[in-house]
Amino acid sequence: MFRRLLFSAAAVTLMAQAPVISFDKTHHDFGRITPDRKVAHKYKVSNTGNAYLSITQVRPSCGCTYTMLGKWSLAPGESTEIEAQFDPKGQKGSVRKSIEVVCNDPKTPNISLTLEAEVVQEIMPSVESVYFHQAPKSAASRSQVRYASGNGETVQILDVKAPGAPFLSFGFKPEGKDVVLEVTFDGRKVPAGQFRGVEQAMVKFSNAHTTVMPLNIQWDLKPAIQSSPAELVFQDAAGKELRQKLTLKQAEGKAFRITGSHPSLQGMRVEGISQKGGTTELTVVLPATVKAGRYSEVLALTTDDPDQPELTVRVVALLK
Template identity: 25%
Template structure:
């Protein structure tokens, strides 16, 4: 019996010794690793909290890195070594502006303890601020404010007249008359009401006639607004964008089977590495593999590329043509990725994107 007790005591003593050996070195112990700010106001300014810790090890503790997640910052932390038994802190700061509703942010702390990384967390709920007129209508146009000065009509069929509107408010103390100058033939615009009383809201209605525009793809127009007859030297501008497409949605399966089809020999040209100032040329080849005439509606190149009209704009079934492209590297450096958009009457791919890529190196001596 005595031998058995001695054996147990030896095991316990050995275990305690092992545990003490394992605790050699610094050790970080947080008072709390999570802080709840509760409800805070979005416009109430930044909030902060100090997370306190104790070095419960037997060697100096050093914070080597503090890494907050997006939306959270650390203003300060203990930078000098923390002796055994002493305390330190990490300060977390959160800015609630433009971050309404619930939030949860983390801070990763790296030290010379084992394990080296620990995570702190701040949580809370941001009460949204009351929106002002300036918040709701951020764009200024003379005495008017608008929610946006860009009307995106998105997809517009070639035979469609599409309508859109922009919301506005008169923030001045006088009557404001809204009219328009030099509208293009494919755009009509009207202010409703035409004259706004102080504080009155209204809309600018726009009608976009795609057939009159007689173009294809992504397009941008700008119209001039006169406020009480004043255009601010044509600086009162609204932008209107549209992507004009052909409507193939009503085609039957039989019509689709007889449709034209465009196929390129390849869709990407990689010119490798060239010196700044050099130009490269390439010819994309394509074929109509469909069963009716293929029409090339439009070709459009991104900045830095020049595209020459295809050798044919109408291809009978089985016919081929080519599209010549030039890339000028003047003023460009490093990796380049340019695009050429080809718009056709192929229902399966009415827009084909070709790419010209490569690397531009500085000229020697530059």
């Protein structure tokens, strides 16, 4: 009987012996950091159990986090440190990473350590691209970009250049530690025959780590000649000739001539062209030879207007 009790007590004692992993903290916030600043934090890990603790793996969630472990095996009551180094290069905004720790603690064989940071650029532009959509040919359009300080230092622009784009000009003014860049697009300086484009301006700063930043500028001109209606729709029975009026107006009221028509549908033609000042009226004819069906076509018209040598009108036909 005594032996049974002795063996039972020993078995209970053996079963009660186990390692217990514990940390002083499992999360660390680095706060605001810049991409060129590597940071590190040490997590204190302890064995609060009554058997040896063996840490078998320490796995970061990505290659931007590097870890070092002081000791892989801890006696009861012993402590060590897991150092996590984070490289924010290439990161932007709020970042959260994790480190998985694997050990022989029977109750907690896996535990996740986390770290976070807000990665801020030395200079943070409000936008990376500026769009001038349907900009007028006869006037200037403007847009602004704010370059905000991400590290508390004053942002200073030294110069802005956009090679090969004489229609772009730049001005800038400080606002606190930020600087506001004003981009001016002057449609009057766009070379004849150009109606859209993508330019790249190089913004030069006096700041230590960010000396130059590109700014993409996309633009297209408002059509000098506009059609009314913008789209012609023919909806009728097949087998008969169909006609619709089309009015073209020059935005500045300048006189222009239609020099040619190029329909995508065989047999479609233009006739009855009449002009009065900056307005031209014509008739688009859909021939009786067009069979029943649904058609989506384009009528291309050429003009002698240097600001609009060609314009296209969409033509839709629903014939039964």
